[in-house]
Amino acid sequence: MKTFLENLLYSKIPETNSIRAKKTTILSNKISLLSITVSFIVMMTILVSYFYGLSSIEGFYLNGIFVLLYSMSLYFNFKGKFSLGKSVQMISINLQIFINFLAFGPEAKVDLYFIVLFILPFLIFSVSEKNLILLFILISIFLQVLGRIYLFYNLPILNLNTQQIIFWQISNMFFLYLILGGMIYNFFKATHEAEEMFLEEQERSEGLLLNILPHSIAKRLKSGEGVIAEHYENVTVLFSDIVGFTEYSQKVSPQILVNKLNELFSEFDDLSVRFDLEKIKTIGDAYMVISGAPEENPLHAEKILDMAIEMLNVLYIWQKKESVDLGLRIGIHTGSIVAGVIGKKKFIFDIWGDTVNTASRMESHGEPGKIHLSGVTYDLLKDKYNFSSRGKIKIKGKGEMETYFFNPISS
Template structure:
């Protein structure tokens, strides 16, 4: 479990550095958070603009109603109209590329359209100015509630408002018209409103960011566990196991199984260090894994220095025998290339058999997808009774390959538990095809 209270980026880097394959690196995750925050910001800015428009209409209606003089009605209408038009412009910009690129400017514009624009209008119309802290408080609390992101932007909007007011006050009201206690009281209300708004936004976004990275870390961890599961089980079987955690077993009427054994590897282990031995085996089996993926073959397991795979399951296919034959021929070429590049002299003995199998997952721990049946046993015997450097196939496989591949009859061999069996050696692909 990822601890959201520790360093988010460090944890994600650690997950990625441990070999996790995922679409996003830590830097991309950071970008994703910024994109998510920007999308959130734009949606909330539109919502705030709508609220300001509705609130403005109610205030304009109220002032038009309470002002008995025509001049007062005109002033109220002018001030309200300026704010409404400015707000409408900001709302429209939110839906344009400019708004998507510069949402911070729209945030400040929305704030100052209510706080600064009103002060400027009053100063110009009445040549006088008094604090409108109730309007400022309402605006800042609204923004902190609706748009609780980027605390520094809230701080800039507040500082801009007070700077605008002080500048206008010096220009239009150099003499205090109210007792100093009045201004101190207004200043204290304004100060604590700003502090509470900025601090609450800071705490909210900090929590939101931690939750975002914790969620992404959990997604990465889940993806890693799924990738590990898919390295053990076929994708279809893994999905079945997640949905129904019970014994999984299926009958397949015809598949082709391959066993490959590295000749001489056991002798090599007696005079080679364990680390070097495992490295060699891992390199070879990784080559086989790539071939299995290329030919649509399902790797089943490795047993020591033996490699087992099957074609025709869990997704049934009619070309299972050619797929295994092509893979077997490529395995021979891969070993030859490996020997040349690593100064080795390995050869592989391959056995192939075609027929019905039972496939499934059993047990409670260390799940493994495995095969059972005579087809598996015969493929194993084809390998163990085969010739080093050759690909031996049974009669059933021969019948499926004989028209498109070159096969040489080896003859009858004694197979444990089966008696005498006719076998063939796969040489290559027929030139007629």
């Protein structure tokens, strides 16, 4: 039974529909089921009251017709004709209340249901169906005015005695509160769900933003700052490049290549988190990471070198697992940079300056399986690690520079 009702309420609603459109259709189905239930209860109530002489049998047949109409509304929604299904539902409810108003008269309190008719279109139609919302609000007002004009000049269709009037007053008040309670509950439930969905989406967006940008930069960007560019005096920059990657890419399919590169770079990402570094970007098979910006770190050079050592270890293990022969060239330099976010679209935290160019040159002039450092970085680390001098080499745009290789043997 539960599965049947769930299929009736939720099936045939396309996933492409907006959340609001889905919820209004589901609510429409629920109201149709509720209306069928209420109409059936009214039918049975009329039938019982008829046997006790409190009502006539005509109302029994009339409510039976509305049970069929509400069933048609469910059927149209089930077939994916949502606007038609909801329109049939609204027409049915309007007619049911209007006819009962004419039949019972104002003393039986049937006219109170017009309050429901005024509210209901806002709940079951989506924003894109605003014309239908306006239409059925006007219809409900028109029917109420028409009914009152009719009853001003004519008696109600049913000739009720005092006992019957009191009985239907109590019954209609009960059903009205029941329906209004259901509408209020649905409103608060929908509001609560919307708030939860908003918070979840906000957290998801926040997580995505923080996965792209540093926390401090993301915060400033959200506050409405335009160009974000700051000068950082003491930053160590690492560039790495996979040697033999081009040859490897020619031996495997593009999909396999991307998957393998993703595996390796994901491990590099884990290392950047472990050493509290800021990954800048990947370009092809090149990986770029810094320390000292946007958050200052007095151990920036040490942290970068520690990551470089682990990157070589990760590549060594990965090569054995994948049975490939690749090398990793790493270059490191320390100095001042400008870092921030520029442009209007596809934000990225990036760095600029001579330090960046020099770090890139350290990588390109390095050797596979070795960590190549500039003299500036060497001076910061020489008392903590072992290095071997490479001597002076000519660097494009810099002239001759004294550079060093990290010696993996501990001091």
